[in-house]
Amino acid sequence: MSELTHASAPRRSIGGQLLGSSQLVLGLILAALCIAISIAAPQFYSEANIIAILRQCALVLIVASGMTMLIITAEVDLSVGASLAFVGCIGMAVLNSTHSLALGMLAALAFSGGVGLFNGLVVTRLRVNSLIATIGTMMMLQGGVYLFTREAVQNHNRLVSFTDLGAGYVGAVPVPVILAALIFVIAYVTLRFTTLGRYLYAVGANEKAVRLSGLRSERLKLFAFVVTGLCVGVAGMILSSLMNAGQPTAGRGFELTVIAAVILGGTSLLGGRGSLFGTLLGVLVLKVIDNGIIILGWNQDLQMVVPGVVIILATYLDIIRNKANVR
């Protein structure tokens, strides 16, 4: 977890020092899951399956990286799912008309960054609670995408570089995984080793103190909103590349998966606490469960039930563990 929680925790086990508090529980859950699934279905450890899991993780991890920063500053963004769909459509439309990957990416990032900026300005300037503000944005985007296009924007550009964005490989590693790793590392370093990262934690932990110490807390929150938006832009382009079309219906419920992964990773909704490493574990746990349900041949509707149980259980275990530590 963050420096802040480390300072306040009275005693720490060696494991707790290595990993953060809740990461330990989560790591154990992940290990237990992997062992259990691989016993029941040995093909779990095949190269193809591991690559499939990583590719599934990539989209969620990219957006979750930004979302972790945002939730650490004590704000939240529910509009990422709707924005994901819209960005895919816009990106594909620009690609079709310009035949340039750079311009398509630029349009996608400009749009999603703009959505982030809008959310950030509404929250920091107009002081609207971010839960409500982003529900509002979600509605506007859901309506807006249908005004933009009634049906899927098909891929008419046939750009190889664009197809590679979702389906390509560098060596044995899929491109989306590399992009996700890149974004994750940048976000991790920013949060962990830079002053900016420490300020983000501080804003979430005690905004008033941050403001009194002369920092512009609004700017920091605005930054986190825009970063989340930009992450959505990257994820949206990857998704439309994978589907070979910009789907206005894509991304339904995506915001909840992302937030579930972040919360599962031990980031507090109250702000000031959390880590990207936890988010990585959270994403992995959710996607390994998804994968396990598929390769075990279980009913795929369980993919909604099990994560629900896991979120509650992991949080509860964390509370129990914290209580034991205090004693």
Add this chain to the structure above:
Amino acid sequence: MSLASTASLKDQPSMLARLFARQELALLVCLILVLAFFSVTVENFLSVRNLTNVLGQASLPLIAGIGCAVVFISGEVDISIGSLLATIALPLIIIMNDSNSLLLGVGGALLFGLIIGVVNGYLTAYAGINSLIVTLGTMFIMRGGVYLYTGQRAIPDDASLDSFIALSDGRLFNVIPYSAVIAIVLLAAFAYMMQHRPFGRQIYAVGGNQEVARLAGYDVRRVKFICFIISALLATVAGIILAARVGSAQHTAGLNFEFQVVAATVLGGVSLAGGIGSLSGMALGVLILQFLSNGLRGLGLPTEWQLVITGMIIIAAVAFDEAKRRRANGG
């Protein structure tokens, strides 16, 4: 949000009451403006038929909104209500199909709702898990459970009981839909509880400042626990009416319903920070959004525009409210 919660601590009750009064006045003015605008632009907007229709449509978010507001005021959130609508329709329809009895079906649905409320309430109040996480979890679990059980197919109501169908299209004195009557009665009862009964005051106290409430001798956990049960039971009532309206148990019933209700509740001035807001405010919030979407439809705007405009209005209204609150607090 922090400003709002400090306001509730500093101000005297009478001052607080005046603040509410002003808030509701502003909402009422909003509602009248919406009505005035559409009565000029949309033909037959102010007809008894249309007004009572909207009232009938508003009954679902109104009933669920009472629970949502009560939970908000206690300082927690409940976003599982959309999935709950789909969940409780299963026992309702299945029991009715088997027994041909509305009473047994409703009883079964309420029992399911009660269990869901107990689970949400226990995990939040006694196990100490953040309510957003709890209800996000139960939202997933219930929706997935419904998908699993139904195989993503609707279960039709084969019993077709007259009393059940009357819930959807019956009207009191042939004017007011029964669903609206139920909503109004529940609203009045709970508004009375919140303003004039000790338990209502306990909810405000717990949401306003948990520590102070605890020191005053209130059982904070019990209060929150009961709030979740209230929310689940009211959502159950809304779910029963919805099932009557669509004539089946739909696995997709209530998708995004929680967002609709949360938006209307916050629009009505109920603070997410707890301790602030009123049921009449929530009701005005619901009515404004319902008349708005009805009016926009009357203007011939596609549903997409309704979504866009509703989203903008929610943001604008809450922003306006925050600005007003800040000015009232002198900064």
